[in-house]
Amino acid sequence: AQRVTQPEKLLSVFKGAPVELKCNYSYSGSPELFWYVQYSRQRLQLLLRHISRESIKGFTADLNKGETSFHLKKPFAQEEDSAMYYCALRGGGSNYKLTFGKGTLLTVNP
Amino acid sequence: GAGVSQTPSNKVTEKGKYVELRCDPISGHTALYWYRQSLGQGPEFLIYFQGTGAADDSGLPNDRFFAVRPEGSVSTLKIQRTERGDSAVYLCASSLTGVDSPLHFGNGTRLTVT
Numbered sequence: 449a450q451r452v453t454q455p456e457k458l459l460s461v462f463k464g465a466p467v468e469l470k471c472n473y474s475y476s477g478s479p480e481l482f483w484y485v486q487y488s489r490q491r492l493q494l495l496l497r498h499i500s501r502e503s504i505k506g507f508t509a510d511l512n513k514g515e516t517s518f519h520l521k522k523p524f525a526q527e528e529d530s531a532m533y534y535c536a537l538r539g540g541g542s543n544y545k546l547t548f549g550k551g552t553l554l555t556v557n558p
Numbered sequence: 559g560a561g562v563s564q565t566p567s568n569k570v571t572e573k574g575k576y577v578e579l580r581c582d583p584i585s586g587h588t589a590l591y592w593y594r595q596s597l598g599q600g601p602e603f604l605i606y607f608q609g610t611g612a613a614d615d616s617g618l619p620n621d622r623f624f625a626v627r628p629e630g631s632v633s634t635l636k637i638q639r640t641e642r643g644d645s646a647v648y649l650c651a652s653s654l655t656g657v658d659s660p661l662h663f664g665n666g667t668r669l670t671v672t
């Protein structure tokens with residue numbers, strides 16, 4: 449079974465502060481990990497995927513297989529980063545299906 | 559179209575009624591998904607279509623739920639004898655091939671069963 453855990457429902461930081469949104473997963477094989485973001489009144493959209501190893505909007509995430517984690521980080525948060533963030537996993541056996549965490553609501557205060 | 563389109567955006571129905579939710583995927587995308595998002599939860603998988611066929615319907619909660627995609631494009635999610643517990647946002651997503659390609663989500667249909 450595959451499972452994604454986002455331990456923080458809410459995270460509040462000040463503008464310019466570093467931010468880390470935690471994601472842990474459970475999967476026996478080699479997973480593919482994603483971060484999706486939903487801004488207010490917008491649709492869910494892909495932020496980044498671990499196989500791309502890229503930085504999007506200043507965010508990065510590194511897959512740590514030893515700790516089964518895929519935390520999302522940004523060194524200097526901006527107010528426009530305020531949104532709902534979902535970590536998701538796609539397993540090798542059913543590599544079409546995403547399993548999502550419950551999400552973390554990030555609020556960046558001025 | 560520019561993205562995945564879902565109609566209606568909101569649907570209020572009475573307990574016991576039948577509802578249909580429509581999804582129009584991105585043109586050319588062969589894979590189509592339905593997810594359900596209850597309050598405070600992440601999206602939960604319902605069903606996956608590859609072309610016209612349901613390749614995986616393991617997420618459908620019971621036999622009151624059914625989905626079709628007769629021509630490999632538009633899909634309809636059908637819920638019979640609705641219950642208050644069916645209240646949620648129903649999300650549709652499409653992807654180019656399904657396997658290894660990113661999902662593009664619609665805005666969702668918010669279903670409220672009174």
